[in-house]
Structure formats: C-alpha cells, structure tokens
Amino acid sequence: MAAEAKANAPTIPEMPPLTRREFLNYAWLASLGFVFLVGVGGATYFFAFPRFKTGEFGGLFPLGKAGDVLPGPDDPPKHDTAGKFWLSNVNGAIVALYDVCVHLGCLYEWQTVSGRFECPCHGSKYTKDGKYVEGPAPRSLDRMVVEFQNGNQTIASTNAKGEPVNTPTDSNAQVVINTGKIIPGESHG
Ligand code: FES
Known part of the structure; x- marks a missing residue:
C-alpha cells in the first residue's frame, strides 16, 4: 500500500544547476534591489525628519506671543543674532530680514539717526x-518667512514675494520665524 502511494506521488522536476552567468545575473539584480531599498529608506528618513532643530539657524524660531515679542510701528527693529534676522514693524506689518x-x-546694523539699515563695509x-536705498548692493535685503499661529493653525504668513504681514489682532498668537525659507530681495536693475 505504502509502496503504491509512493509510486503515485507527483514527481518534482529537478532544477538544472545555475550557470555561472545566471548566478551573477541574480546576484546583480539582488544588489540593485538592495540599493533601491536603501535609497527609498534614506529619502523617507530625510523628508520625514527636519534637518534643522527648532531654535537652530535653518529651522523654526518660535518667539512667543505677538503681544510680547513684536516691535511696535514706532520701535526700532529687533535683532535676533541666533536666528540671523531683524524683525521690523512697518506701518503695522511685520517683516523678518536676513x-x-x-x-x-x-x-x-540699524541706525536710529538715519532710520536706515547701513552696512559698515561698503555703505x-x-x-x-529692507528695500535698497543706495550703495553697491545689487538688490533689497533677503527675507525670511514670518508665521502667526493659533494652536496648530497658521493664521497668517509671509507670502512668496516676502511682503510684510499684518500684525495679528490676537495678541496671544504665536510668532514663528522660519529661517530655512529665505526669499531673495528684489533686484533694483
Ligand atoms: S557687504 Fe555690505 S555694502 Fe558691501
């Protein structure tokens, strides 16, 4: 009986041995797959985790409540040396200048007497x-993105042209400067 069952069992065809060329082809394909997986994994990691920490130049700078940290329209601009920006209030709108x-x-530097930013190197x-007035500079000053936030919601932010953004009516709105987004100043031709 057992011998009969063994005789009726399906036979598995034997695989021919791999040639050297086939083996190398398979090894090459496997290495390509590995490189692809490492690439995809690396890209996912790169985009999933920001490269700059909060409070580090290139990252986000949460400054605090608008009512506490924003300069008023008649105040001189405030310099944040860690974030490498000046915060100016121009007629009630805020701009962050690199x-x-x-x-x-x-x-x-800001010069209160002239009411201008002045560069000590070539004037x-x-x-x-941040608009260009005079001197060898080819354009106006570069700007960073200012965001006003309420909880997790951004209620106002600098547009793509870098125009000043109106001071929020809610003095508790949080002010965040994105030092990783620099908008080049306008060229004066
Ligand atoms: S570096 Fe500022 S004017 Fe030349």
Whole structure:
C-alpha cells in the first residue's frame, strides 16, 4: 500500500544547476534591489525628519506671543543674532530680514539717526523693511518667512514675494520665524 502511494506521488522536476552567468545575473539584480531599498529608506528618513532643530539657524524660531515679542510701528527693529534676522514693524506689518548684506555678506546694523539699515563695509543702505536705498548692493535685503499661529493653525504668513504681514489682532498668537525659507530681495536693475 505504502509502496503504491509512493509510486503515485507527483514527481518534482529537478532544477538544472545555475550557470555561472545566471548566478551573477541574480546576484546583480539582488544588489540593485538592495540599493533601491536603501535609497527609498534614506529619502523617507530625510523628508520625514527636519534637518534643522527648532531654535537652530535653518529651522523654526518660535518667539512667543505677538503681544510680547513684536516691535511696535514706532520701535526700532529687533535683532535676533541666533536666528540671523531683524524683525521690523512697518506701518503695522511685520517683516523678518536676513541679517547678512546682499552685497558681499557683511553684517549691517540699524541706525536710529538715519532710520536706515547701513552696512559698515561698503555703505549700502536699506529702509526699515529692507528695500535698497543706495550703495553697491545689487538688490533689497533677503527675507525670511514670518508665521502667526493659533494652536496648530497658521493664521497668517509671509507670502512668496516676502511682503510684510499684518500684525495679528490676537495678541496671544504665536510668532514663528522660519529661517530655512529665505526669499531673495528684489533686484533694483
Ligand atoms: S557687504 Fe555690505 S555694502 Fe558691501
């Protein structure tokens, strides 16, 4: 009986041995798959986790409540040296200016007497909202993105042109500067 069952069992065809060329082809395909998986994994990690920490230049700078941290329309601009920006209030709207001169990279300063940002290196001057006035600088100052947030919601933010954004009516709105988004200043031709 057992011998009969054994005789009726389906026979599994024997696989011919792999040639050297086939083996190398399979190994090559497997290595391609590995490289692909590492690439996809790396890209996922890169985009899932921000490269810059909060409070580190290149990342987000949460400053606090609008009522506590924003300069008023008559106040001089505030310098944040860690975030590398100046925060200016121009007629009730806020702009964040990257603190590096767009000529050759010196650090400009606010001059209360002239009411201008002035660069000590070659004399470029800019208005309170960063517009080019005079000197060798090729354009207005670069800007960063200002966000006003309520909880997890952004209620207002700088647009793609970098225009000043109106001070929020809610003085408890949180002010966040995104130092990783730099909008180049307008060229003056
Ligand atoms: S670096 Fe500012 S004017 Fe030259």
